[in-house]
Amino acid sequence: MSTTMSFRSSLLRPLAVAALAFGLAAPALAAEGAPKPPREEWSFAGPFGTFDQAQVQRGFQVFKEVCASCHAAHLFSFRNLAQPGGPSFSEAQAKAVAEGYQVQDGPNDAGDMFDRPGRLSDRWPSPFPNEQAARASNGGAYPPDFSTLAKARTYEVGFPGFLIDIFTQYQENGVDYIHALLVGYEEPPEGFALPEGAHYNKYFPGHAIKMPQPLSDGQVTYTDGTPETLDQYSRDVTAFMMWMAEPHLEARKRLGFQVMIFLIIFAGLLYFTKKKVWKSVGH
Amino acid sequence: MSGHSTFEPKHPALKWFESRLPLVGLIHSSFVAYPTPRNLNYWWTFGGILSLMLVCQIVSGVVLVMHYTPHITLAFDSVEHIMRDVSYGWLIRYIHSNGASMFFIAVYIHMFRGLYYGSYKAPREVLWILGCIIYLLMMATAFMGYVLPWGQMSFWGATVITNLFSAFPVVGPTIVEWLWGGFSVDNATLNRFFSLHYLLPFMIAGVVVLHVWALHVVGQNNPTGVEPKSPKDTVPFTPYATIKDGFGMVCFLIFFAWFLFYIPNYLGHADNYIPANPLVTPAHIVPEWYYLPFYAMLRAVPDKLGGVLTMFGAIIVLFFVPWLDTSKVRSGVYRPLFKQFFWIWVAVCIGLGWLGAKPAEGGYVIAGRILTIYYFAHFLIILPLLGLFEKPKAVPASITEAVLGKNRGAAPASAGVSAPQTKG
Numbered sequence: 004m005s006t007t008m009s010f011r012s013s014l015l016r017p018l019a020v021a022a023l024a025f026g027l028a029a030p031a032l033a034a035e036g037a038p039k040p041p042r043e044e045w046s047f048a049g050p051f052g053t054f055d056q057a058q059v060q061r062g063f064q065v066f067k068e069v070c071a072s073c074h075a076a077h078l079f080s081f082r083n084l085a086q087p088g089g090p091s092f093s094e095a096q097a098k099a100v101a102e103g104y105q106v107q108d109g110p111n112d113a114g115d116m117f118d119r120p121g122r123l124s125d126r127w128p129s130p131f132p133n134e135q136a137a138r139a140s141n142g143g144a145y146p147p148d149f150s151t152l153a154k155a156r157t158y159e160v161g162f163p164g165f166l167i168d169i170f171t172q173y174q175e176n177g178v179d180y181i182h183a184l185l186v187g188y189e190e191p192p193e194g195f196a197l198p199e200g201a202h203y204n205k206y207f208p209g210h211a212i213k214m215p216q217p218l219s220d221g222q223v224t225y226t227d228g229t230p231e232t233l234d235q236y237s238r239d240v241t242a243f244m245m246w247m248a249e250p251h252l253e254a255r256k257r258l259g260f261q262v263m264i265f266l267i268i269f270a271g272l273l274y275f276t277k278k279k280v281w282k283s284v285g286h
Numbered sequence: 287m288s289g290h291s292t293f294e295p296k297h298p299a300l301k302w303f304e305s306r307l308p309l310v311g312l313i314h315s316s317f318v319a320y321p322t323p324r325n326l327n328y329w330w331t332f333g334g335i336l337s338l339m340l341v342c343q344i345v346s347g348v349v350l351v352m353h354y355t356p357h358i359t360l361a362f363d364s365v366e367h368i369m370r371d372v373s374y375g376w377l378i379r380y381i382h383s384n385g386a387s388m389f390f391i392a393v394y395i396h397m398f399r400g401l402y403y404g405s406y407k408a409p410r411e412v413l414w415i416l417g418c419i420i421y422l423l424m425m426a427t428a429f430m431g432y433v434l435p436w437g438q439m440s441f442w443g444a445t446v447i448t449n450l451f452s453a454f455p456v457v458g459p460t461i462v463e464w465l466w467g468g469f470s471v472d473n474a475t476l477n478r479f480f481s482l483h484y485l486l487p488f489m490i491a492g493v494v495v496l497h498v499w500a501l502h503v504v505g506q507n508n509p510t511g512v513e514p515k516s517p518k519d520t521v522p523f524t525p526y527a528t529i530k531d532g533f534g535m536v537c538f539l540i541f542f543a544w545f546l547f548y549i550p551n552y553l554g555h556a557d558n559y560i561p562a563n564p565l566v567t568p569a570h571i572v573p574e575w576y577y578l579p580f581y582a583m584l585r586a587v588p589d590k591l592g593g594v595l596t597m598f599g600a601i602i603v604l605f606f607v608p609w610l611d612t613s614k615v616r617s618g619v620y621r622p623l624f625k626q627f628f629w630i631w632v633a634v635c636i637g638l639g640w641l642g643a644k645p646a647e648g649g650y651v652i653a654g655r656i657l658t659i660y661y662f663a664h665f666l667i668i669l670p671l672l673g674l675f676e677k678p679k680a681v682p683a684s685i686t687e688a689v690l691g692k693n694r695g696a697a698p699a700s701a702g703v704s705a706p707q708t709k710g
Contacts, residue, residue: 050548078366147560151366154551155559162640172548177556208569248559251369251376258377259547266540273533280525285690286324 037208039158040183043238045175047245050260053253054246057227059090062243065223065236067100070149073141073214075129078150079247082123088253089246097123104128142200144213153177153241153248177248178241180206185237188216292319316502321520322527323508325689329399330506331534332392338535339389340494344487346382347431354434356480358473361436362561380550386428387553388542390576393421401607402628404616405507411608413500418604420493425577425601427486430479432574437558442571444471444479450584453591470564510688511617512681519685570645578642579635583661585646586654596658603665610665612673620679624672631664 046055063084066076081101084092092100101121106128109116121128131137138145147155157176160168167173183206191203191210201211218236225231229239246252293314295301304310353372355364368375397417400406406414433444448465452458467474505514514520521527545552553575557568573581580597587593603610618625638657644650682688 078363078370083370151559155556157556169544169549169552174549174551249369255376255380255547255550259543262543262547263540266536266543270533270536270540273529273536277529277533280529284324284521284526286326 037158037206037210039160040179040206042173042175042179043182045178045242045245047242047252048175049172050256052256054089054242056089056091057229058239058242059246060092061225061227061229062239062241062246063090064225065218065240066149066243068223069217070240071127072130073137073146074149075131075137075146076127076149076247077129078148079127080123081121081125081127083247083250085123086250089250090243094123101125142213146214149244149247151248153181153244155248156180175245178245181244182237182241184212185218185241186234316498316523317528318522318524320502320523321505321514321517322523323506323514323519323685324521324526325508325510325685326506326527326530327509328530328534329395329403330508331531331538332396332399333501334531335392335535335538336389336396337494338538339385339392340487340491343382343385343389344491346378346385347484347487349378350382351484356434356477358436358476358562361434361476365435377546380546382431383554384542384546384550386431387545387574387576388538389424390428392538393424394576397421397604398632400507402618403507403509404511404611404613404618406608407511407611407616408608409504410500410507413497413504414608415605416493416497416500418601420490420497421604422601423486423490423493427483427490428574428576430483430486432558433476433479434483435558436476436562437555438560438562438566438568439555439558439571441471441562441564442568443573444475446571447573448475450590450594450597453594455591507616508685509617509619510682510685511615511620512683512685512688515684516686572643575639575643578640579638579661580642582638582642582654583658585642586651586658600658600661603662607665607669611669612671613676613678614673615678615681617681620681621672621676622679623676627664627668627672631661634660634664 045052046058047053081097084090084100085094085097101123104121104125105118106121106125107116108119111117131140134145154177158180160176184204187205187207189203189205191197195203195210197203198211201213202215203210204212218233218240220233221231223231223236229235249255293304293308293311295304295310300310350368353364353368353375355361365379368379370376372378400414400417429443429447433440448462448471451461451465454461463469465475465478466472467478508514555572572578580600583600584593584597587596613621613624615621618628634657638654638661641650641654641657646654
């Protein structure tokens, strides 16, 4: 018994280490050696940034048709599709999406669980019942949940860039990384020992990623004439992921501008009041 | 708090109340008539800014608690529920998380100001020590608050920091189990941290009351370090200090709003948007920026217990600054050598902060050791010796003289002092 146990654990240990290195929640900080992802143009960047509604809708399509077959988004509800500041589908459209899914409910009066069409109030159904099932279907790697993923990834900017980012309001580390990752699949360079079942990605920390290249040209059919290219898909789905991670981004930036205007005017008034009060007192 | 109040209530109801509890008189003497040096610069507005931040953190925190669930299976999702579903929940949560950083920015400026102008020297030693206690309480509060969202950095930060106590001989492991409420960072840990995170801010508020009380007994220091000698040297708190503090606060709020509305996750860690997972260690476990200098010191010492003692020592040494600084001159303005060493020390603190964010390897560790030694040398060697060897510049006879020069001053100053009193 004990020999079997120790045999098994010694067998499992390298597997666990491999899982740690490749799939299992990739570390948020890009490891040393990985190139910095290029900084892309995003409609939601900057103080007046807003989501490009058409882009987020396309991104949702990519998510639904491709990503969602492995990745969960357990904090995402169908009703979110119809809320302002994102894909902003009509309520009828969001309902139609929900009804396309079977959701388990119950127990009913007989004590049985039953399936019914999805409602707006339902969460996005996860592709796997639990983490173990997800790993078993994905070569031991756990496809991370999309709910907060765009904020859960970053890369090291380094000095002095990280200070400049305060002034330029650069906050798109996560989306730049994810976009770069999606277009960063390459043939491994000469002499790179790619582990079994892994794929080479230029931007992934350690370069060996368990996820096969998920998107390629022409994979998803757009109805609005947008180019059906890998780069476009990556941009669209990343914008969608940003919205999913920060659904109130537009409201935040809008309120921020109002607050800034108020505070700056208030500060100006206080400054001149202060000047008047202190006028006769040398200090 | 500054002696007898000059407040005389006019309204009969207020007279009745005031003769039973002189509350309005206390407020009047503390925040209206309280004499404040006329030469205070904007570095002195950070006391008011800190009070504002404390109130801001308590109010936003109380609202967050209404929606938060302190359980390891629910905490992460309940924070996300606040971010997504609660009305303006994203605003309240970002106020609270960024507010913690703003609180620390303000407290560091406040402490640097005190150290530069010698605000810790007699008779303000107790005032200074109370401030150090507030700082310690803030560190503990912020640490436990960061654990509550139960993200990866919450969990691993809690694991690393609580494990530090295991370095103490004999009692160490027992202390750690006692802190955890079990044999690892788990639900019991989260619950006690939540409880204490709610308690400590009110303890801070209590010590702040003592801090302000001590301040109003000994009076404010000022850029010259010369005590007020005549009524000419001071102005009443209201309107002079209130309007200046108010302006300082609003400017600080603009700075706060920049982070809050435009880069709310800049000061946090991306890893904390990954739910806590005891089986996966993040590539780099880094504490929040305000602990980084101490984290660098912890890792600079090869011995674990030595590192822990060094880290705590870096804060403990602040308690003894009033007695380590031997100079007779209070303000750094009149101490040419001290001034240079002060700025070197500030640079060392920033350098340690930068090192704290770097991996503990190679040159970073060596640099960390040098800067750690310098940090302590500043307090234990440089400050005591400077007082003995430095030749300070001539200190002005009074605040008014410093402000207006030797021959001017009497007329505008007294006008300034009497004006608000005749008005009010």
